[in-house]
Amino acid sequence: AQSVAQPEDQVNVAEGNPLTVKCTYSVSGNPYLFWYVQYPNRGLQFLLKYITGDNLVKGSYGFEAEFNKSQTSFHLKKPSALVSDSALYFCAVRADNYGQNFVFGPGTRLSVLP
Amino acid sequence: EPEVTQTPSHQVTQMGQEVILRCVPISNHLYFYWYRQILGQKVEFLVSFYNNEISEKSEIFDDQFSVERPDGSNFTLKIRSTKLEDSAMYFCASSEALYNEQFFGPGTRLTVL
Secondary structure (H helix, E strand, C coil), rough: CEEEEECCEEEEEEEEEEEEEEEECCCCEEEEEEEECCCCCCCCEEEEEECCCCCCEEHHHHCCCEEEEECEEEEEEEECCHHHEEEEEEEEECCCCCCCCCCCCCCEEEEEEC | CCCEEEEEEEECCCCCCCEEEEEEEECCCCCEEEEEEEECCCCCEEEEEEECCCEEEECCCCCCCCCCCCCCCCEEECCCCCHHHHHHEEEEECCCCCCCEEEEEECEEECCC
């Protein structure tokens, strides 16, 4: 079965500092990995994905993520955080040999402090 | 930019009543999904729909739930007899291809009293 862990419920970072939101996964086949962001009372917005190829994936709003197969991780990063990045971040995975649904992690609340 | 839309934004109903949540996926997308998110908790998959039939469903999606694509644009989720524990935010999503990213609507907040 597929599963996703986001080990931190909350991440606090000062504006201008780099941020990392962690994600580890477990799948039986090759993983397809995604990051979504959710602002209050809004739906989920797609940030970036890893399907195949370069392990470093660049996405929207200056975010990037690095796929690490040996550590089964897909951490989300940004070199310089903005207060407007404060939101709930979800990592999701699906396997290439499994069903069509995403399995979402529990979410990490990012607070960027001015 | 095309987007997934959902109506209503908020639905309040009495326990035991039927509700229908509506979604308009992005027009050239072929795969459609429903998820739910109980307040403050994780996003849970309910069902996926392709080629006018359910392709996968979770344990949550029991006989009280059904989905339909009644015309070329709408995608609906029906809950026949709502329970208190059905109170949640329900998200519709669509994707162009099977392994592409899914685009989510803004959600319908369902409150069962």
